[in-house]
Amino acid sequence: MSGKMNRRSFLKMMGWGGAGAALSGCDLPSTVTLEEGKEEVVSYLMPEEFVIPGVGVWYSSTCMQCSAGCGIHGRVREGRVLKLEGNPDAALNNGKLCMMGQAGVQGHYSPDRIVAPLMRSGGNLAPVSWDKALAVLNEKLGATNGDRFAWFTGTISGHQLALVSNHLDAMGSTKHFAHDVVNNAVSQAVNKDMLGEANPRLRLDKAKMVVSFGADFMGAGQSPVHYAGQYAKFRTAKQRGLLVQIEPKMSLTGGSADLWLAIKPGTEGVLALGIANLLLNKIKVSDAGIPSGVRKLIDRYDVTKVAKITGVAGHRIQRVAQLLTERSPSLVLAGATVEGHAHGYDSVAAVMMLNHILGNVGKTIESSGNFPFPQLMAKQGNTSDLVEFAAAASGKKLDAVIFSGSNPVYSAPAALNLSDAIGNIGFKVAISQFMDETTALADLVLPAASYLEDWGTQVPATQAERSAIYVQQPLMEPLHPDTRGLGDIILTLLKQRKTAEYGQFDDYYAYLRNAFAAMPAAVKKNTKNNNEFWDAALQTGVINLDVPAKKLKSTVVSFAEPISEVGDADANGLYLLPSPRMGLLDGRHANLPWLQEAPDQISKVVWDSWAEIHPTTAAKLGIGNGDKIKISTHSGSIELHTVLLKGMHANAIAVPLGQGHDDYGRYAKGLGVNPLKILDATRETKTGELAMYGTQVQVTRVAPPERLGIVRLGSSDTQAGRKLVVTVPVEQLRRTEGA
């Protein structure tokens, strides 16, 4: 080749003119593995008329990757589900699906699935037959009753919940522990007291301004796809909605905010009082309905005092209060960082009070109405059940427990001593797809079908404008023939206790068909008979319900001072924020390489744990970017690398959730650390929830950065003078443009 060959001429040569020369290597024997004579290509025995090999057919079902319960469509080809998308008929997610939903197929096809029942013999789990497993289960459950038997689940709803409740009834037990690390239990308690409903509809799309105190509603919230859809409407409205995010660590939602304010952890309630003070005393909004005790509390917090406590500048607080009065209706939200302190209830109450003062209740906060099937409504997970379960286990009050859809051994702080306490339970059953930390301690493991192979119904706690039951149907035959669906397993257990009542159902499918047939006529509108109703439900994946409108009450409860005395005393205290994120969430998706590979939305780190810390705090502690540090609490310590981040409050250090698995398959095991382990087991005073964001930590530097310390994608925070995004200070713009 002459020296004149450059990229452009090479590409030209690669065009059809010189293709013959350039492609001379293409006749070499293939170096890739071809399946000639190796792989089987099995035809259909007798295909459905609409089935064409190579052409996908889309079926409706429901996502189970988090508790939001979005409607999905799955592309099925040659009996295999290949791709998931959102179901346009599902009002909740309106045809959209998040990355956790997209990664559902990877869990389904994971090589780490449990494929046969396992029973502990001589200390190890060994495969047994289903007959043996069910016989042992029947014997062990027969030997106990009452509250010495319990179910331990994650958030669960629909007919699976109805069956679990019926099984508990049959056992004479009232113990159903539901545990979820990512929850809004404190907000539910406040909403119930102030509005009369635990899960009212939040209408971002009707708001002109949203002030979110740590509510990561687009990332790791209760229904991220639903709220992201609402947020899009909020942003594209004629008057573009304004988002103010106030939190100690920048979340995905915070990254989209017009105004992001760092706040000292645990002082969000004080800031809300400060805003209320401005609204009532300066802007003279009516204080009707505010209890006198609360009114006195508000008056004690003037802007100067609030700015000092919270670390938010006084003029910013005044600006937010002013904007809230100019843009009505608005919506004020409280999220996990507000809830997760000993005074969480008081803080959330102070934040939610702003909605009352601003008259948002009824405008941007609506009633979700009386759901016609209360027995199907979601039992939402929380952390107080986890604490109570640990107490019951260590007090030897449980003989047999069935675990499903939750991994308490991983998520319980070491202070609860759960992995030891669980040894006191006589017989532990895990219905699980994967060998996670809890399943590894079980005496009997029942292999569960994936949600893409299973029947079910889901009733999301967060409902769209139209309440609905979301229908889950198998998108393919079970990949592993010895796995069984959750509904089928519970039904089998019920048959062991109540043969007369449940013996008529061959399987969970038959039970569901019967349950659908028994639904009232109002639900089955526009369908002629039960078969047609069933087919329509499977086709659309949604049963829309007409829920009569209801009016919310708008009251303010009396609440205590929303600040902790301890936190206030130590001005330099560092709070540990165990932050969940869209992706690994609470650690349940750590075994999905797609989600491990997807960089954290703010820090861009992949496949690892890291600690986010503000540069000034780091400098004070003598810590540099990428250094290895040790974070210690009363309950232990973790070692990990730092990422210096300006989107942090100086009194906060954030460690994302999800890593640090001792088990859970080849992709999750041994990566990173689990910040949940070192949390104090302090509880929120009114609801008994774990105060997840209230742990103070000591941080020390251990070692300088390693060459392969952490992997960050696009890890430059500066433009290195390249002017990729050109900015100009406002003052200069005013001067030059005369604006």
Place this chain on the structure above:
Amino acid sequence: MVVSNRSVNPSARRRNFIGPAKMGFVCLLALMVLLVAPTAMAEKYSVTPPTGVYEGKDVKQPIEFPHNTHVKENGINCMYCHTYARRSKVAGIPPTSKCMGCHKVIATDKPRIQKLTKYWEDKTPPPWKKVHDLPDFVHFTHEKHLKTLVFDREFPVENVKEVCAFCHGELENMTVARKVKPLNMGFCVRCHIENKELGAPGDCWKCHK
């Protein structure tokens, strides 16, 4: 909501529907085809087959299926059994029900047919071994090739085996199929170059997408 067709998911049908936005694009394409058509008409019937040979190994199949009997002696069209070829990216192994459509009554005394009948009665399709395969990074579609080489050329469909033979060899002279063409990139590209007037694309991403 009125349910009209139970077997096909209505939302699935919606996904295949060409919306107004796409419709404009389709009209534009149609217009371009109309403008180009008169000049392309001359070469419309000529195709240069791909060149290259390959010594494929004999693949042992569960039933030694005689392509020669079906194609040469009985003159059955390729697309009678491989019916998906014109509709999908894969030609498809015929469903067992299709075999039994004839062999419930034809040649029922032959051992191979008795073996087939056994599979049918056991409700398990025969575990055929794959003969022709492309790497996963190659997108190949039978549907497009048949459209261009047979239907658009108005090539007589009864002689379709001549077109199939471009890539699969003369199956009328084989029993079980054997790979006799290299099916590698050079083989594909030479044919695409020779037949670019027929619309054979030359962009990398047409196959590697």
